[in-house]
Amino acid sequence: MDSLITAAARALAAGDPLGALKRVGLRDDAPALALRGITMAQLGDFARAKMLLKNAARAFGPKEAVARARCVVAEAEIALVSRDLGWPVKALDAARATLEAHGDRVNAAHARNLEIRRLLLIGRLDEAERLLTEADVGPLPPAARASRELAAAGIAIRRLQTRAARAALARAGEAARQSGIGALIAEVESAAVVLEAPAARLIAHGQARPLLLDEVETLLASGSLVVDACRNVVRGGGIVVPLATRPVLFALVRELAEAWPGDVSRSTLLLRAFGAKYADESHRARLRVEIGRLRAELRMLVEVNATSEGFALAPRRSADAVVLAPPVEEENAAVLAFLADGEAWSSSALALALGASPRTVQRALEQLAAAGKVHSFGRGRAVRWMTPPVPGFPTALLLPGPLPSD
Template identity: 55%
Template sequence: MDSLLAAAARAYARGDVIETLKHVSLRDDPPALALRGVALAQLGEYTRARELLRQAARGFGAREAVSRARCVVAEAEVALALRDLGASQRGLTTAIGVLDTHGDPSNAQHARLIVARRSLLLGRLDEAANLLATINPAKATPVVAAVIELLSAEVALRSLHTPTARAALDRAHTWAQRAGVPALLAEVREVAAALEQTAALRVDAGGRETALTLDGVADLLVKPGTLLVDGLHRVLRAGQHSVGLARRPVLFALARALALAWPGEAERGALIANVFRTRRPDESHRARLRVEMGRLRALIAEFASVEATAGGYALRPHADRTPVLLAPPIAGEQGALRALLSDGLPWSTSALALATDASQRTVQRALAELVTQGQARAVGQGRARRWLAPPLAEFTTILLLPTSLPRA
């Protein structure tokens, strides 16, 4: 490495990206291109950074497999920042193997963390946890160790294992202090703040609302004598029994209405108006209501029944359980989208569809509603269009992100 490259590498290592660019901005050899790419990525110029890293990877020869693999890893991190979640992971997997084979464990660990972060964005908590278990923080640099513990804390938070999350955050803070990177310390503080912010609303029969933190939600999941109607993940829970209704919105809307009306009845006219969204019900709507109630009754038979009354329907939980509704802290049906967009990074429609497990057309309609409400905005045109939203500072978005809660 010549003196200019060495100086640029030292500047980048201490976080001075402007000084890095001063040394390599006029050079087009592969090492200089790689340094320019990672420096521009630090400045948020992701598209240009990606181009430079691809040029650098092509420029390294067959004998420079490690350098080429490092470029692939850096490009994968840029793709993650661009929320290009649909990109193939084959190249990154190959790069990890090359780095392991040629004795570069630090960059191999970093590559595995990129894969784990992608899994987290997609809500694949088990996959992320398994990847993190293969990396020993004690054998990593302080920066990598801090990131490992931060990701472990996020997995625990989204699984509602709050004691595990607190312990991981304490370790992350220790490693971040050793690393001396202010951005890492700020990120640790931001994740820790999620433990104290409102994560959901408890709505008791009659509509009385109580704000809950993540600890409160975790306690509610294991509270005996409760029939939990989880409005964040569209799940009904009673002890060891649970029924997922995420893909059956009509049935969940009926269960929600019945829980709010308990111990009384939910009137047929109100159910038809709220669930089927019609102001002029006819006999076809009443027939459909009977059909949907029959489906709901069959699904929840293990822990509750639905009784037809003179005026409507009433929920009758078994074992003297009390229905409790867990509602998202923000109104509207676009909670998961707002949670993803609130990280401040630009998302493509395809990435949002992949993360929320929905069709692109469904996501486009939801985004159009958010734009109308002033809660999202688009930048760019055509395939380059990306979506942004203001941060949601008053509560945590942990439980709004795509994932599924653990079984009680």
């Protein structure tokens, strides 16, 4: 490796892409192509970066397996940053194995972090945690340590383990400062904002107030009957009853929980659950049926008692009933929760992350675009969607993946 390649690689490692480009910008040999690709990725030109890295991988000879593996890892990082979640995971796994076999621990650790971050985005927390636990925790340079701790913090945040998340972010911040890379320091600071921003609203006794993520963790561990409008489940005493596929039942129990310890009139329940402004006998009969179904679903947690005006909740295992709601509620909140990170997402990546059909996600994006809440750029398969971060909008509670009590 000649001196210019070495100097360009050091500049990239220090977060100086322009310095690297000055040294290899006019060269077309395989190492220069690879470094130019990484440089263009750091400068935000992902399309050219991918082309350069593919050319570099082809230019490396059959005996340069490590160099080709590094190109694969760089391509995977570009795909992750550009939210192309459909990139070939097996290719990255094979590249990581090659790097480990040849003793390149730093790039192998980076490849594992990329796998973990992808799993986090699509809500597969158990797999992400397993990969993080299995990783070699030997000495790593500061940038690699910071990336590992960011992955650990991401898992802890998604599991509502705020103490562990704060500790991981503190370690990540220290490692990032040691690396001297400004972009990495900014990434750690951005991740820490989640812990200090309102993550939900607590609705109890007719009053609502914002909750931080650690307050949400305390609430879910308190033993209260929690009607969780972020995940559409009812929690209490270690029991979780999912109602995501039963929207009418969830609407009924939420209305009753918001009024607890009072009752809710039949007319109000008919309006909120069925949209019936004028109730007739068929509506009242349907309400009785749905209340019966609600009693059956929640029999281990709560009683639903009839009153002279309507119905009221009577928790079996807790002293109170509360509602946990997102700070901002709207029809396409889950899509906005992903776009709130400020990154550019494709509709296919959003569909993969949400576990929804591409057409469902596309309709949601069209509705949000019509309301001026998101915008797109690019054409055809290169279309990407993004929005500025929404003040007070949650991410962790609306993203897929189980919470500790699920």
